[in-house]
Amino acid sequence: MKTKYKVLLTVIILISGVVCGLVLSFRFSNQVNHFIGERHLARAEKFMDQMDYEQAVIAFQAAIKIEPKRADAYLGLASAYQGMGKQEEAVQILAAGYENTRDREISGQLEDVVLVLYETYMEDGDYERAEKILEFLYEATGDREIKKKLDELKDQEKLDRQSRDILERLYKACESGNLDYVKDIMNTADYQTLLMAANDRITYPSASGNGVAVFNNKALYYGKLEEGKRDGSGIWIKTDAESTNIYEGQWSGDAPDGSGTVTFTKYSPGGAVIYTARTSGTFARGKENGTMTLVHMQNNETNTFNYTASNGIAEPMNGVVQNRNGSQYVVAVSREHSENEFVTTASEEYGVYGFISGAGNSAIPIA
Numbered sequence: 603m604k605t606k607y608k609v610l611l612t613v614i615i616l617i618s619g620v621v622c623g624l625v626l627s628f629r630f631s632n633q634v635n636h637f638i639g640e641r642h643l644a645r646a647e648k649f650m651d652q653m654d655y656e657q658a659v660i661a662f663q664a665a666i667k668i669e670p671k672r673a674d675a676y677l678g679l680a681s682a683y684q685g686m687g688k689q690e691e692a693v694q695i696l697a698a699g700y701e702n703t704r705d706r707e708i709s710g711q712l713e714d715v716v717l718v719l720y721e722t723y724m725e726d727g728d729y730e731r732a733e734k735i736l737e738f739l740y741e742a743t744g745d746r747e748i749k750k751k752l753d754e755l756k757d758q759e760k761l762d763r764q765s766r767d768i769l770e771r772l773y774k775a776c777e778s779g780n781l782d783y784v785k786d787i788m789n790t791a792d793y794q795t796l797l798m799a800a801n802d803r804i805t806y807p808s809a810s811g812n813g814v815a816v817f818n819n820k821a822l823y824y825g826k827l828e829e830g831k832r833d834g835s836g837i838w839i840k841t842d843a844e845s846t847n848i849y850e851g852q853w854s855g856d857a858p859d860g861s862g863t864v865t866f867t868k869y870s871p872g873g874a875v876i877y878t879a880r881t882s883g884t885f886a887r888g889k890e891n892g893t894m895t896l897v898h899m900q901n902n903e904t905n906t907f908n909y910t911a912s913n914g915i916a917e918p919m920n921g922v923v924q925n926r927n928g929s930q931y932v933v934a935v936s937r938e939h940s941e942n943e944f945v946t947t948a949s950e951e952y953g954v955y956g957f958i959s960g961a962g963n964s965a966i967p968i969a
Contacts, residue, residue, distance in 0.1 A: 642661050642662070643678065646678055655686045658678070658679075666679065676696060676705075689719055690719070693712065693738065736748060768793060773806055775787065803815045810830075821840040823837065824839075825853065844868070849885075850862060852885075858885045858954045862883075864880070864955075865880045866880075879897070880897045891911060896908075909934040911952060916933040
C-alpha cells in the first residue's frame with residue numbers, strides 16, 4: 603500500500619510541475635508578446651506622427667497579430683487607413699476589432715465612421731451602398747437605433763425608386779430648357795405623389811452642383827445648389843391648371859437675391875392664356891427691391907410700366923399718393939397706353955411666389 607501511495611504522490615507532483623510550468627510559460631509568453639506588441643505600437647505611432655500611413659498600417663497589423671485583443675491597435679490601424687483616405691478599410695478593421703474585443707471605444711468609432719460614409723453615399727444618391735453600410739454596422743453592433751435608421755432608409759428607397767424616374771425626367775427637361783415639358787410633368791399625379799414625400803425638399807441628382815429641388819409648397823427649383831441650398835443662377839417654377847409662376851435669376855442664401863425676372867401666366871378653365879405679367883429688376887430675399895419693369899400682355903395689347911419697389915412694396919408714382927378707389931394708389935402709367943395705370947395698395951407685396959405674403963404679380967390691377 604505504501605508503494606502505491608508513493609507512486610500516486612510522485613504522479614501528482616509530476617503533473618503539478620507540468621501545470622506550473624505551463625502556467626509560467628504562458629505568463630512569460632504573454633509578457634513577451636505584450637513587450638513585442640508595445641514595440642510595434644511605438645513604431646506605429648512614430649509613423650503616424652510622420653504621416654507615413656503605409657508604414658503605420660504595417661506596424662499596427664503586426665501589433666494586432668501579436669495581441670489580437672488589443673483595442674488601441676485596432677483604433678490606431680483604423681486611423682491610419684483614414685489618413686490614407688481608405689474609409690471602408692477603416693470600417694472593416696474596426697468591425698473586426700469590436701468582434702475580438704467588445705471594446706466600447708471601438709464600437710463608438712465604428713459607428714462614427716460608418717455614419718460619415720452613410721451621409722456621403724446619401725448625398726451622392728448611392729442608396730444601395732448607404733443601405734449596405736448600415737446593414738454592416740447593425741450586424742456588427744446590434745444597435746437598435748441603427749436598425750431603426752436602416753428600416754427608414756429602406757422605406758425611403760421604395761419611394762425613391764418610384765420617384766427617381768420623374769426626378770430624372772424633370773432634371774433632363776430643365777437641362778434642355780424645355781420648360782413646357784417641365785410644367786406638363788408638374789401637373790401629373792406622379793409629381794403630386796412626389797410632393798407628398800418632400801418633408802421640406804428633395805434634391806436630384808445631388809445636393810451640390812447643378813440639380814433640381816422639389817419643395818412641398820408645389821414648387822420646383824433648377825440651378826446651382828450648395829449643400830442642398832439654392833445659390834447662384836436658378837429657375838423657380840410653380841404651376842397648376844389655373845396659373846404658372848416662374849422666376850429666373852440670381853439666388854443667395856436659399857432665396858431669390860439679385861437680378862431676375864418673374865413671369866406670371868393666368869389660364870382660363872379651358873387652358874387658354876388670359877394674360878401674362880413679366881416683371882424684371884432686382885430682388886432681395888424674394889421681394890422686389892429697386893427699379894422694376896412690368897410688361898403686361900392681354901388681348902393682344904401690351905402695357906409696360908416702370909416703377910420702384912422697396913422690400914416688396916411698389917412705391918407711388920413720383921412719390922405722390924394718387925388714390926384710386928379708396929386705398930389704391932397709382933404706381934406707374936403705361937408706356938404704350940397712357941390711359942392705363944398700374945395701381946395697388948400699401949399692403950400688397952410683389953416678388954417671387956413662396957417668398958411673399960401677397961398674391962404678387964398675379965393680381966396687378968390695371969385701370
